[in-house]
Amino acid sequence: MLGTLDDYVSRSGFVITPVVVWAGAARKLVPNPGEVASVHRIPVTEFMRADSPLLEPSEDAGRQILRMPVGRTWISAPTAAVLYQFRELCIAGRLTRVAHFDQPLFARR
Numbered sequence: 001m002l003g004t005l006d007d008y009v010s011r012s013g014f015v016i017t018p019v020v021v022w023a024g025a026a027r028k029l030v031p032n033p034g035e036v037a038s039v040h041r042i043p044v045t046e047f048m049r050a051d052s053p054l055l056e057p058s059e060d061a062g063r064q065i066l067r068m069p070v071g072r073t074w075i076s077a078p079t080a081a082v083l084y085q086f087r088e089l090c091i092a093g094r095l096t097r098v099a100h101f102d103q104p105l106f107a108r109r
Contacts, residue, residue: 005085010078011103018082020090046070047087053080058102066101077103 005018029039047068054067054074067074068083075083081098088096 002090005082005089006097006099008078008081008099011107016078016082018086020086042070044087044091047083048091052087053084060102063100063102065104066098076107077101078107 002020002022005020008016008018010016031039047070049069052069054069055064056067057063058065066077066080066084068080074080077098081101085096085098088094
């Protein structure tokens with residue numbers, strides 16, 4: 001275990017505590033089908049794109065929704081917030097907080 005990122009409180013009432021680990025090469029991933037719909041291997045360089053992150057206004061005044069572009073689509077918060085903080089802290093070396101970013105409506109269930 002290398003450390004943890006900031007807790008992120010989801011709109012659905014859960015607290016997410018991201019844990020950063022180095023586990024070596026993951027040649028075969030076996031997701032739990034009851035919890036995981038699909039697994040994607042995304043190069044870290046994809047999260048370093050110049051158009052990342054994408055920010056849009058939330059219906060809550062003063063808050064923004066954060067998205068991370070991937071290919072021709074994007075990942076939404078809360079996952080995008082975790083990825084963005086990982087990028088900023090672990091790769092770019094910048095202390096960055098993400099708790100203030102909002103989530104899109106579909107993530108609030």
